[in-house]
Amino acid sequence: EEEINTSAALIRGVASRMSAMGCDLRERGLDVYMTSTVPKGSGLSSSAAYEVLMGTMLNELFWEGRCTAVELAQIGQYAENVFFGKPCGLMDQMASSVGGVVSIDFENTAHPAVEQLDVDLHAYGYALCILDSGAGHEDLTNEYSAITNELRAVCNVFGKAVLREVPEEAFLAELSKVRAAAGDRAVNRAFHVYAENRRALAEKEALRQGDFDKFLALVRESGRSSAMYLQNVIPTGSTAAQELMVTIALCERILEGRGAVRVHGGGFGGTAQAFVPLDMLDTFKKATEAALGQDCCHVVMIRPAGGVRLG
Known part of the structure; x- marks a missing residue:
């Protein structure tokens, strides 16, 4: 224990x-x-x-x-x-x-x-940045667990184990019943999951077709849904400390409609991810670090392999 x-x-x-x-x-x-x-x-x-x-x-x-x-x-x-x-x-x-x-x-x-x-970000003219918001997420297990528990409560209304087994039409038809049983935050989180499953397929297809602008639009849409409906950007009840949301807001202001930024990982603390045009990468890095702290912006590469033995 x-x-x-x-x-x-x-x-x-x-x-x-x-x-x-x-x-x-x-x-x-x-x-x-x-x-x-x-x-x-x-x-x-x-x-x-x-x-x-x-x-x-x-x-x-x-x-x-x-x-x-x-x-x-x-x-x-x-x-x-x-x-x-x-x-x-x-x-x-x-x-x-x-x-x-x-x-x-x-x-x-x-x-x-x-x-x-097969995705080459540089070939599309973009870099992937991970931005440290300054807020850790080590003590947020309860926040992550709440998402699972609330979605499970939605599923329980229909006698199912996971939301994928509940048709969205059935969820909408029984919305008042679901709200009463699981609560409104659970309902909003379910709305996010239904839409996100569709977006994931659309993102894959956009990358397959080489339509990176469409992919970025979907990333932006996904990020907004995550913040509004999944509600995994600000820890419950936190008002004075909203580091991750400030990080996202700052990045959107700097990018001015170009690229994309969204919560990265489980959320509530930790980091944001940003797809930044190469022609503004230096400006973006300097601006974010001036506001959020030195070395908060990490320009990263996507590792092509998982766990491997070297030698």
């Missing part, structure tokens, strides 16, 4: 699940040294990446690389759900284990459908 919400819980959870799957870890171990230049709370050095790193090491050193990228992601989710105590989904783990730009369909969570997309 004392390891809940700690890195030790994630290590133990990964090892436990791999052991149950047949990896013999009895009387075996390793000393690990880790270093990273990724800033804390960036939405990039998340627990998912940590879980995949642990799973990759154990898989390569003690199990001859038998686990697939999908299995490593599922192991990470198990560790986070059961040992760490956070009811996360599988998306971050899949992104970390597969790598690159990917489209993932989770209808069958045991066998997610993964499609890698």
Whole structure:
């Protein structure tokens, strides 16, 4: 119990699940040294990446690389759900284990459908920036859990486990009943999820067609829906401290309709992501850092691979 919400819980959870799957870890171990230049709370050095790193090491050193990228992601989710105590989904783990730009369909969570997309941001004339808002999200497990719990309450009205199993038409037809049972915030969050599932498909198609302007428009639309309906930008009841929303507002003002900016990762604290035209990248970086602090703007590349063994 004392390891809940700690890195030790994630290590133990990964090892436990791999052991149950047949990896013999009895009387075996390793000393690990880790270093990273990724800033804390960036939405990039998340627990998912940590879980995949642990799973990759154990898989390569003690199990001859038998686990697939999908299995490593599922192991990470198990560790986070059961040992760490956070009811996360599988998306971050899949992104970390597969790598690159990917489209993932989770209808069958045991066998997610993964499609890698060939995307060169620089060829489109853009850079991807991650902006540190200055607000951590280490103590926000309850905020993340509330999203899951509220959406589950919506599903319970229809006797279903996940929102995907509830047709949107049925949700709209029973809206008053859902509001009474789950509350209005849950209803707004459901509106976001229904629209976001459609947007994800549209984003994938836009990238496939090479229509980056359409992709950016969808990113902007997604970000606004996330802030308005999913409500994962400002922690509940926080009025004086709204660092992430200020970061997003500042970026929109600097970009003046170009590119796109939105909440990055789970939200409530942490970072924003911005697609910035290359011809204004220097100006954008200087302006954001002048307002938010030195080195708050990180120009990043999308890693083409997930967990890998070097040498």
